[in-house]
Amino acid sequence: MRTESSEIIGSIKDQAGGYHMVRAMQDLASRAAAGESLAQEVLQDMLTECQSPECWTTNSQYCSAVIHAVASIGSLRSMQMLLRYARALPDNISFGTVDLISSVLPTYRRIIMGPIKDLLGENEASAARAVGIQTLCNLYLEGSLQGEETAYLEQILKDFDSDGYLTQHVADLVRLEMAYKEKQAAADLDEMLKGFLVGDGA
DSSP: OOHHHHHHHHHHHTTOSHHHHHHHHHHHHHHHHTTOHHHHHHHHHHHHHTTSHHHHHHOHHHHHHHHHHHHHHOSHHHHHHHHHHHHHOOTTSOHHHHHHHHHHGGGGGGGGHHHHHHHTTSOTTSHHHHHHHHHHHHHHHTTOOOHHHHHHHHHHHHSOOOOTTSHHHHHHHHHHHHHHHHHHHHHHHHHHHHHHHHHHHO
16 A cells, blocks of 8 residues: 555544544545545455455444445445445355445446446456355345336346355345235236226226
8 A cells, every 4th residue: 555545544544433533534535536536445444454454344333434435425436336345245244244245336337237247257256256246136126127127136036046245135125015016916907907897897
């Protein structure tokens, strides 16, 4: 890491978590959003550091704050930073890390769809693919998928069994929701047809 970046990171870590760390991360994110190159470099260095499973084990609050700070910027660049982070995650990263990154990526809504589909091309047992599936599931549960996108996710889940990142939990929630909506749509159609038949008989 660059010296100046390392000093800033060390200073934030010295906040020992809690309110002061959150404020420091919010300030860093605001500066990055305003285009300050140093703040952007610091956040990128932080993300690189948080790719290590050991970093999450020893300082999960810091790593979580980093992810949320980058996501709070809400720019195309910040989305790309998080996607690169997801692609570079080692396969022995914790399921909690995968869950967190999958919960913040939906904030980018529809512009995340193409890049997320790219993640699904990764190795089936990879953390990156788990991020892709969980993000799509979260988007569906939030009501952000429509038409072909929903059909795409349904097809993905037909071929999905389980992985080491607890993806099956959110996948099962989506399957249940899809089954309920399908059953409800069939019931609504049945009621509509009954109405037509009654009307014809009258």
